[in-house]
Amino acid sequence: MKNLHFRDHFKNFLYDLDDFITIYENNLHVFNYQKLNKLSDTEIIISLNKTKVIINGSNLKIKQMSKQELLITGNVLKVEFKYEK
DSSP states (O other), rough: OOOHHHHHHHHHHHHHTOOOEEEETTEEEESSEEEEEEEEESSEEEEEEEEEEEEEEEEEEEEEOOOSSEEEEEEEEEEEEEEEE
């Protein structure tokens, strides 16, 4: 009988480990982005695997950046997802 790893399957179900975005307080964390397309204090556009994320707001800044992750701060007013085919 196979050992079912319920916790691992549940974690994979809850989190798409390819890429994800979390929003808390005035921070937006993006994991595993592909490209930073546009950066201004009112709009940031990021490419994920098959999605473009358009972040609108005011006083937007990239607080931390690595090869895989972005931490954006500011007054986030809208987050829009455009799915590419």
